[in-house]
Amino acid sequence: MARVYNFSAGPGMLPEEVLKQAAAELLDYKGSGMSVMEMSHRSSWYEEIQKKAESTLRDIMHIxxxxKVLFLQGGAHLQFSMIPLNLKNNGKADYLITGNWAKKACQEAKKYVDVNIVASSEDKTFSYVPKYDESSLSSDADYFHITTNNTVYGTRIRQKDIVCLDNVPLVADMSSNILSEVYDVSKFxxxxxxxxxxxxxxxxxxVIIREDLVKEVDPQIPTMLKYKTHADNGSLYNTPPCYSIYICGLVFEWVKKNGGVEALQKINEEKAQLLYDFIDNSKLFKGTVERYDRSIMNVNFVTGSEELDKKFIKEAAERGIVNIKGYRTVGGMRASIYNAMPIEGVKALVEFMKEFELKNS
Amino acid sequence: MARVYNFSAGPGMLPEEVLKQAAAELLDYKGSGMSVMEMSHRSSWYEEIQKKAESTLRDIMHIxxxxKVLFLQGGAHLQFSMIPLNLKNNGKADYLITGNWAKKACQEAKKYVDVNIVASSEDKTFSYVPKYDESSLSSDADYFHITTNNTVYGTRIRQKDIVCLDNVPLVADMSSNILSEVYDVSKFxxxxxxxxxxxxxxxxxxVIIREDLVKEVDPQIPTMLKYKTHADNGSLYNTPPCYSIYICGLVFEWVKKNGGVEALQKINEEKAQLLYDFIDNSKLFKGTVERYDRSIMNVNFVTGSEELDKKFIKEAAERGIVNIKGYRTVGGMRASIYNAMPIEGVKALVEFMKEFELKNS
Incomplete structure (x- = not known):
């Protein structure tokens, strides 16, 4: 078995250790005589798995x-609707537009609330995180929505640079950088x-939600779309995606064993630095976003020639460096270096970039 | 490794063959160098998996x-909302109330449409499927909703006994008996x-939906709750639950290899008959529902003594016959004998029932 270095933007690489444990337990979970996939979600076996997943997540994120920690379905996309439907009060919300998903979240919210665009970087294809100050924020907004990491363009917002108002709940889509760097949950x-x-x-x-935001809402909202439904039932109102939650639990334990989010952040910064340093010194490759705003999860770069980009992607794949093609609407290359990407994978990529540059410039 | 006979009502047993293949492919799917869990949903590897799953399902159900075949999230519970939200036109719908889930589906629908209860068996704790005729159906209903198998109480409706109107779409929750007996998709x-x-x-x-029912709907409906969103994007509007779809695909192939739904129905009828015959001749155990309406998936029975029921459940578990306890609000025993339960499991259960009866009556 030869595993590749998978730079996919998501679904992405998982820790090999986790996959090995999942494979070993697949037909018989700890002597239960059954797979986690086959377990009743009301069984003590499964309840233990979900509780452990939640408590480990609470631990590593210092929640x-x-x-409340909820395990839901429907992806971030369903949250784009659930956020305004559940937090609506004055009927106003602030959005910071830093990329595709932020924009989609905002568009969906417009169905339910009046949206104030705090700032947007769309003018320069989201190649930076726009600056804004308190004067752009609405003191009567029901919430202020940000996206901490922009998967498509490769920018991120650090905790310390988030400007927000004390009385307006801060809502963050952290899909592409949760557990990769420290954010203070109590600020959200x-x-x-x-x-x-x-x-x-x-x-x-x-979904990690402050308890006072879990409220009775308009009864017309579909039952499954109310946070209260899930919060009141410990995410067991209906059958949850048990097996996926089990794997998440194993990943949370892996994070903990590796020193927690604090330790992973250091490794992630080192991994990203390796790549950005090479790009900054390269004559062939160029980064695509403002240096300060660079993501440590998604590293975008281009050669400047579509043909060379294609060649690079093809030859990289032949070496087991796969899924490095940029987002369909952006082009170029994107190396997604999530927690599970080992530093060896990044080194292999940099090595290949060096060779490619020598041969092609 | 000792696998148990898992009579859980769901999540339930999966074919051992499928689990073995999943375990073998977990770290490296067919030489891709990655797990199916790690694959981009836009990769050709994954697209192939989803296409194959769909085409096999089309094949075995003669769709x-x-x-359209859609792979969605949120369980049947989210469908309880999506059905009325998407099919609403005149604002009226017919519901046949044959159990807990039928009732829940109906309650949710009441938020969005005027509901006509065609018939209900709640008067006798859903121990039968109520008879009804065309006169109870609304010719101007947007749809008529039934539940083909009632997991909690153990009844089912055969295709030939479904009375419906030609011009009103028949909507069926088949969560607990899809692929277990033949239904003619073209009637739904x-x-x-x-x-x-x-x-x-x-x-x-x-979700298997006739194309003319996939329509533009009220723009206020959350994007993720519109069938059109998913139908227009081949269930790839956002990241689908890839790994779960992959396992479903393996199960569909297993059904096909075993002779399709037609062949499985025969085995299922044989499995159910074994149990019902024993119950009907037993002095200790009694069935709980009308004979004609008996489910071939969920077999409910009681001893008449709560204490003996408890003892039975406990001693069965010691023999590897597990999750045989009835639904929390119903009590007694329930043996869920889905497709993946081998006939040996049912025989082992009947053997144990015999022994238990001898010792306890």
Whole structure:
């Protein structure tokens, strides 16, 4: 078996250790005589798995006790609707537009609330994170929505650069950088993330929500779209995506064993630095976004020639460096270096970039 | 490794063959160098998996070309909302109330349409399928909703006993008996089913919908809740629950290899007959529903003594006959004998029932 270095933007690489454990337990979970896929979600076996997943996540993210952790379905996309439907009060919301998904989240919200665009970097194809100050924020907004990492364009917002108002809940889509760097959960009203980048297989969405934001809402809202439905039932109102939650749990334990988010952040910064340093010194490859705003999860770069980009992607794949093609609407290359990408993978990529540059410039 | 006979009502048993293949491919799918869990949903590897799953399902269910097959999230519960939200036109719908889930589906629909209860068996705790005729159906209903198998109480409706109107789309929740007996898809407007009983792991919901019912709907409906969103994008509007779909695909192939739904129906009838025959001749055990309406998937029975029921469940578990406890609000025993339960499992259960009866009566 030869595993490749998979730079896919998501679903992406998972820790090999986790996959090995999943394979070993697939037909018989810890002597239960059954697969986790076959377990009743009301069984003590499964309840234990979900509880452990939640408590490990609470541990590694330092989630305060007054926050609920929900395991939902429908991806970040369904959250784009659930956020305004559940947080709507004054009927106004602030959005910071830093990429494709931020824009989609905002478009969906417009169906339910009046949206104020705090700032947008669309003028320069989202190649930077726009600056804004408190004067752009609405003091009567029901929430302020940001996207902490922009998967498509490769930018991110650090905790320390988030400007927000004390009385307006901060809502963050962290789909592509949850668990990769430290964010202070207590500063947020809601954090949500699809699992398929840093947590587990596609099909489960984590929602971390401050308890006072879990409210009775308009009864016309579909039952499955109310946070209260899931919060009141410990994410067991209906059958949850049990197997995906189990894998997430294994990944959370892997994070913990590797020193937690704090330790992974250091490794992630080192991995990203390796790539950005090479790009900055290269005559062939160029980065595509503002240096300060660079993501440590998604590293975008181009040669300037579509033909050379294609050649690079093809030859990289022949070496087991796969899924390095940029997003369909962007082009170029994108190396997604999530938590599970080992530093050896990044080194192999840099090595190949060096060789490619020598041969092609 | 000792596998148990798992009579869980869902998530339930999966074919051992499927689990073995999944385990073998878990770290490296067919030489791709990655797990199916790690694959981009836009990769040709994954697209092939999803296409194959769909085409095999079309094959074994004989799904006509004018039907779409969708792979969605949120379980049957989310369908309870999606059905009225998407099919609403005159604002009226007919519901046949044959169990807990039928009732829940109906309650959710009441938010969006005027509901006509065609018939209900709630008067006798859903222990039968109520008779009704065309006069109880509304000719101007947007659809008529039935539940073909009632997991909790253990009744089912055969195709030949479904009375419906030609011009009103028939909508069926088949969560607990899809692929277990033959239904003629062309008679239905929509068939939906959570995967976790006869198809695969929890977290994917199959929707089979006649193309003319996939329409532009009220723009206020969340994008993710419109069938059109998913139908127009081949269930790839956003990241689908890829790994669960992959397992479903393996199960569909297993069904096909075993002679299709037609062959499985015969085996299922034989399995159910073994159990019902024993119950009917037993002095200790009694069935709980009308004979004609008995499910071939969920077999409910009681001893008449709560204490003996408990003892039975406990001693059965010690023999590797597990999850045989009845639904929390019903009590007694329920043996769910889905497609993946081998006849040996049913024989082992009957053997144990015999022994238990001898010792305890």
């Amino acid at each position: 305060p006790d007054n926050y 009203g809601v954090i949500y993330a699809g699992a398929q980048k840093n947590m587990g297989p596609a099909g489960v969405t984590i | 006509p070309d004018n039907y 407007g929509v068939i939906y089913a959570g995967a976790q009983k006869n198809m695969g792991p929890a977290g994917v919901t199959i």
